Amino acid sequence: MIPRALKSDALFWGVLFTSTWLLSTYSFQLYKALDARWIVRFPKSWQLPLENHISEFLDWLVGSAGFYFFSFRDLTRAISAMIEAPYQVLRNLLVEGFTSGVGETAVQVAPALSWIAVIVTIMAVGHYARDWFLSVLVGVCFLYLAVFGQWESAMITLASVLISVPIGVVGGLLLGILAYRVGWFERILRPILDLMQTVPVFAYLVPILILFGFGPVAALVATVIYAMPPMVRITIVALNSVPKEVIEAGRMAGCRNRQMMWKVLVPSAIPTLMVGVNQVIMLTLNMVIIASMIGAGGLGFDVLSSLRRLDIGGGIEAGLGIVAMAIALDRASQAFAKRSMRHPLEGNILQRHPWTGTVFLVIASTLILGQFVPAVQTYPDALTLTTGPFWSNAMEWINVNFFDTFEAIKTVILQWLLIPVKKFFTGIPWAWGIIATALIAWRVGGWKIGLLAGFLMMFIAASGLWSKAMVTIYLCGVSVLIATIIGIPLGIWAAESPRAGRVILGLMDTLQTLPSFVYLIPVVMLFRVGDFSAMIAVILYALAPAVRYAAHGLKEVPPALIEAGLMSGCTRRQLLWRIKLPLATPHLFLGLNQTIMLALSMLVITALVGTRDLGQEVYIALTKANAGQGIVAGLSVAFIAIITDRVINALASGRRERLGI
């Protein structure tokens, strides 16, 4: 019974691959022989005019849409004003100082917080969240920003983060609560959240750009929209995982609905909710950097403009500034997530709140002292170090000495891996591509997923984006393959040796906190633009989940099974191959899934280094402010992500069923 099933499995995949390969290789000849151009190119007349419709709809929305009393324009203006006002206050507080009056006559009322005050505040937060070690760590990160001349940009970025995070957290929490309470709302919300998480970030920059215009407000709106979905999800999960008995205890105490939510459910869920806050902070930082393209300013803008000027040193400097900030924010917010309730301190008001007291004292004294000693107010320029020339020289040195080596590696990989794979994918006739995808999805996950895959691929073809989508799939496929080949052994190593594990997983944690933008910098410096650079950046960005899930999967293998293996006389090698790896396969699949999702999201950003895929299409749409083009291309990326997600999840759950886990 089983051998026959296996045989038919092998037969299915063999035939599918061979026919795809044949069609891909000979599609051009086929088109010539049959004189049927539709084989290689989706007929123009069949294309859906979706792009135009979307663009027209947005134009209408901005131009003439109105509700009863106000136009849509008024609505966006009102939102702008609501975001702009607190943002400006924060900017004044952190960067510009408060002034009264306009233009020439403006008089400074109060200066911005001095760098010392900001660093002491963040150290206080670090100590409050955990301990002195964290306090020093975040302090050093922020000191780095001051010493290396990134202060002002960093504070602009921080102001954006400080505005977006509360909106994202509160908005996400409220939406999550609503979804928890109202069944139909959750059913509507869930697919939207799924889509939001897979649509590439550039895609919704475009409509927001059109609705809100170029500038910090548009950037903040985009950031909030990007960072909110995980908070909604985590809120739903957190509320649903409050133990049933705790809810019953609340009901037996006679809670009304509101008391139940705010006195029982939300407080009980706080540890999980804080994980969501950490995610919102990190996603916000990531997006604030990307949104520099639509006017966010700050560190992201510095990186972007250095990349455009090919100013190597400046790019790396600003990039490291982002890294420092990311590490500080991540560690501090994670510590908050793990922090449990503490006993209040005894004593008078200063003794009970030592940090608040210190911070106020420092702010007040630097405010006064800053009037007389400028160095207290602003970090003195004379003392800033610039590492720009150093990095430029280092890069130059690397390029001079290793140019041939890098070039050789690049050529070999291009020649033997990238180009053949690209030829294979781009050669597949679109009609067969749709059928093959549907067949694969059907075979793995049943007819529903097969049908879904077929329809989504048809949408991509009908939008006239087939060849670009194939480039995306090829780049993503190659990058994921290499990331998996590197990542899984690293994960195994991390699981087998605790010491290596600490180093590797720590490194992966840090890699994952970095905004995706940062990855582009060294890659472009070393390999210039092109598919190869894009691939390296994607691999770096998408490596972490492959490693983590592999390590996690191996550690999750029940100890009893390992003991059983040892007592049957397994060697370490046999233990790994016969027991641990087979049992870890569901986790490996989930890791693969995450790797693909991250790869797709990074791929869109690598459009900046000149790929010719869907990401490029979105990026062009962004520069031309063509909402329709951006959204259609963005949806195409999302659909590829959704198909792979469904198929791999089906694989994982099939595997889990067979293992009986």
Added chain:
Amino acid sequence: MTKPVILDCRNVWKLYGAQADTFLNTNPDPSSADLEAANLIGAVRAVNLQIRKGEIFVIMGLSGSGKSTIVRCLSRLVDSTAGEIRFEGKDLLSASEEELIQIRRKKMGMVFQQFALLPHLTVLENAAFPLEIQGVDKKTREARAHEVVELVGLKGRESYFPRELSGGQQQRVGIARSLAAEPEIWFLDEPFSALDPLIRREMQDEFLRLQNILHKTIVFITHDFDEAIRLADRIAVMKDGIIEQVATPEDLVLQPATEYVAEFTRHVSRAKVIRAASVMEPVNGDSFAGEVAHDAVIEVIADPVEASDLPHKVMEGDRQVGQISRKAVIDVLVGRR
């Protein structure tokens, strides 16, 4: 003299499944086979219970027997599918949401298997929680919380958080919380099942001590038959959603109504449940070695009765109702009856 019935539950059903709500309209008394055919799960089936003021009423059953569901029906945490539940004469099932909230606030208390403490509140705040919900001002509710925390023996730990306490201490907090609002009926859903055996025994003693002070009406759920006979005034044995028998521990052991109950009681040490009145003989003669109470279990009186050649008087109050001799006690101890 029987005490008044506080909680009266008649023909209560709780079905789970697709047509659970309408099924009983067409078939008011379905058999197990009927339910299975309709793809329904009968968690509680035709349950009749009368819980009297001041008694400890234990509902005993193995997992899946419906004992947790029935206690949730009684507190209306779960809405029963059919039947009638009267609490202090009022129909509980037709009570509005608002009435229910008031009943729970003032008259019911509940203790949970996994303690169900709020992790962000201290011991004192947890104990004061039901009062906080009612809007009692901080000073009053903290004073009351101090009382109940002291009552359960946690004085000095008021500012601890639940995670800093052992399981037994956490359940003491759960008990304190359930008592804070001075409920009239006290539900305990397997309160000691999550505890180690030694702690469990200690908590049972503690529970009996509290009941001696408080005289609450108690519905106590357990899967542990020894716990049931140790604590109960009356026991209801449940199986597959049906009450097999309601009786005092002694009657349950001496006259099991069904094979299932008999299976449970077979290995119970009889000396722990049989009372003097059940094995006494009519008075004959006038020389006695001493007196025993008519409701004392044999285990307690075994030593003096067995040690003397003369029988003991069995007393109900000041009146002698019979005599008990060495043979009767030994019969019970070696399992001859």
